[in-house]
Amino acid sequence: MERTSRENLHVVVFPWLAIGHLIPFFHLSKHLAQKGHKVYFISTPKNLTKIPKIPPHLSSLLNLVSFPLPQIPNLPLDAESAADVPFRTQALLKRAFDSLEPALAAFLESSTPDWVILDYASHWLYRRAAELGVSRAFLSLFNAAMLSFLGPPAGLIDGRDGGSSPEDFAAVPKWVPFETGVAYRVHEIAKNLDREIDLNNDSTTPDLVRFGLAADESDVVAVKSRPEFEPEWFGLLGELYRRPVFPVGFLPPVVEDDGGGDDVEWVGIKDWLDEREEESVVYVALGTEATLTRDELTELALGLERSELPFFWVIRNSPGSDQPESDKLPDGFVERVKDRGMVHFGWAPQVRILSHDSVGGFLTHCGWNSVVEGLGLGRVLVLLPMVNDQGINARLLSEKGVGLEIPRNELDGSFGSDSVAESIRLAMVDESGESLRVKVKNMRNLFGDKEGNDRYLNEFISFLKESRMSFLKDNRTRT
Numbered sequence: 001m002e003r004t005s006r007e008n009l010h011v012v013v014f015p016w017l018a019i020g021h022l023i024p025f026f027h028l029s030k031h032l033a034q035k036g037h038k039v040y041f042i043s044t045p046k047n048l049t050k051i052p053k054i055p056p057h058l059s060s061l062l063n064l065v066s067f068p069l070p071q072i073p074n075l076p077l078d079a080e081s082a083a084d085v086p087f088r089t090q091a092l093l094k095r096a097f098d099s100l101e102p103a104l105a106a107f108l109e110s111s112t113p114d115w116v117i118l119d120y121a122s123h124w125l126y127r128r129a130a131e132l133g134v135s136r137a138f139l140s141l142f143n144a145a146m147l148s149f150l151g152p153p154a155g156l157i158d159g160r161d162g163g164s165s166p167e168d169f170a171a172v173p174k175w176v177p178f179e180t181g182v183a184y185r186v187h188e189i190a191k192n193l194d195r196e197i198d199l200n201n202d203s204t205t206p207d208l209v210r211f212g213l214a215a216d217e218s219d220v221v222a223v224k225s226r227p228e229f230e231p232e233w234f235g236l237l238g239e240l241y242r243r244p245v246f247p248v249g250f251l252p253p254v255v256e257d258d259g260g261g262d263d264v265e266w267v268g269i270k271d272w273l274d275e276r277e278e279e280s281v282v283y284v285a286l287g288t289e290a291t292l293t294r295d296e297l298t299e300l301a302l303g304l305e306r307s308e309l310p311f312f313w314v315i316r317n318s319p320g321s322d323q324p325e326s327d328k329l330p331d332g333f334v335e336r337v338k339d340r341g342m343v344h345f346g347w348a349p350q351v352r353i354l355s356h357d358s359v360g361g362f363l364t365h366c367g368w369n370s371v372v373e374g375l376g377l378g379r380v381l382v383l384l385p386m387v388n389d390q391g392i393n394a395r396l397l398s399e400k401g402v403g404l405e406i407p408r409n410e411l412d413g414s415f416g417s418d419s420v421a422e423s424i425r426l427a428m429v430d431e432s433g434e435s436l437r438v439k440v441k442n443m444r445n446l447f448g449d450k451e452g453n454d455r456y457l458n459e460f461i462s463f464l465k466e467s468r469m470s471f472l473k474d475n476r477t478r479t
């Protein structure tokens with residue numbers, strides 16, 4: 001159908017290949033479909049099996065479109081998402097992703113959408129969409145602080161304005177006009193830089209350039225956050241980006257969306273949680289990309305043991321490692337803690353676990369989705385950032401008084417079991433952690449505020465609609 005004769009929007013949605021991206025992009029897609037807009041949600045076959053079920057009443061509007069990931073040397077055959085490859089070799093996955101460009105461009109040409117809603121990684125599709133007269137939105141799953149920290153788009157494309165050496169990332173950038181301690185630690189930068197390595201030694205567009213192009217070539221930037229939480233950073237971001245910047249709320253997942261109702265695994269987990277006292281358990285999970293070294297695993301395990309508090313620890317399998325993670329735990333650990341600690345290997349229904357009344361705290365890697373889920377349920381956060389934006393998120397959360405960072409060696413990032421145990425006890429039970437706990441409880445009203453989150457989403461969708469209409473009107477006047 002011609003764009004001009006349509007009542008509602010046709011939107012192509014294309015997230016980066018990572019579960020932490022698929023879920024919030026899907027959340028937005030569902031919301032668009034609920035408003036009567038037609039959505040083409042694009043990913044690779046295996047990724048599409050991981051997203052939540054589409055409610056029957058939306059199935060005619062929300063279409064899943066599958067494109068097989070092109071094969072490239074050294075990328076394992078079944079690797080389709082960031083969790084399937086070791087963090088250091090993610091550049092390979094990006095190269096395979098980049099070779100989807102011709103297929104995606106052809107799809108845009110044949111489907112004639114009004115808008116594309118894209119991620120940072122598909123930096124190449126913004127220009128192709130523009131050539132076809134399709135409007136572009138960049139949906140950022142990084143918060144406003146992180147985007148502002150990275151700086152103006154032009155600087156990212158040509159080489160970051162404030163410099164790109166590890167020291168530059170360890171300082172508050174010159175364009176930040178207010179007092180803050182939000183910056184990376186040296187050990188965090190080293191890990192992030194390590195990731196650009198490509199096993200074939202072929203170059204891949206660096207992430208900073210991808211972010212720059214996504215921001216620079218979009219008509220609007222949508223940010224998974226709210227100005228009530230980080231007003232100063234939203235204000236700054238608007239100035240740095242010089243285009244509409246829309247908060248779209250926290251896009252929190254719905255409990256039912258994380259894998260079904262009463263499967264056997266959940267029943268076992270629930271039984272275990274049911275036996276604990278209210279808000280007594282620390283949930284420990286470090287996302288889908290970071291992998292702990294053996295030393296880190298040991299110190300974390302001993303720290304949990306020394307805290308003497310109940311815990312539920314999710315340990316994901318390391319892609320590319322031939323040694324199971326269970327072999328890396330200290331001797332006798334699982335046996336010693338079995339009365340109060342559960343170690344769970346592989347995927348866990350995180351949102352359902354966090355929703356359980358017996359969970360009081362969340363030791364997290366500070367992935368923005370996990371932070372949103374934890375604060376949306378009023379769980380006190382113990383912060384152990386690993387890679388990506390996580391260091392910046394940890395500083396932001398500490399500065400806002402809603403999380404407690406585990407002390408580490410600034411240069412190599414090492415931490416000891418005593419620091420782990422002390423941080424957990426302070427956050428969960430010590431009297432000196434009371435103000436933190438009170439503040440976190442209040443945050444629930446913001447992060448878990450469904451009505452407010454929906455309002456931001458609605459405003460964004462209205463913007464997409466109105467700007468499309470004025471675009472069509474301008475074009476009609478011109479012809």
Ligand SMILES: O=c1ccn([C@@H]2O[C@H](COP(=O)(O)OP(=O)(O)O[C@H]3O[C@H](CO)[C@@H](O)[C@H](O)[C@H]3O)[C@@H](O)[C@H]2O)c(=O)[nH]1
Nearest residue numbers: 020141287288289347348350351367368369370388389390
């Ligand atoms: O066993 C698991 C593991 C993860 N999840 C879910 O998967 C998502 C994970 O997202 P997130 O907490 O953001 O962690 P990562 O997957 O590590 O996220 C990547 O993407 C985020 C958004 O860009 C960034 O903030 C992170 O730094 C980056 O590593 C969350 O919704 C979790 O609830 C589960 O349900 N079960």
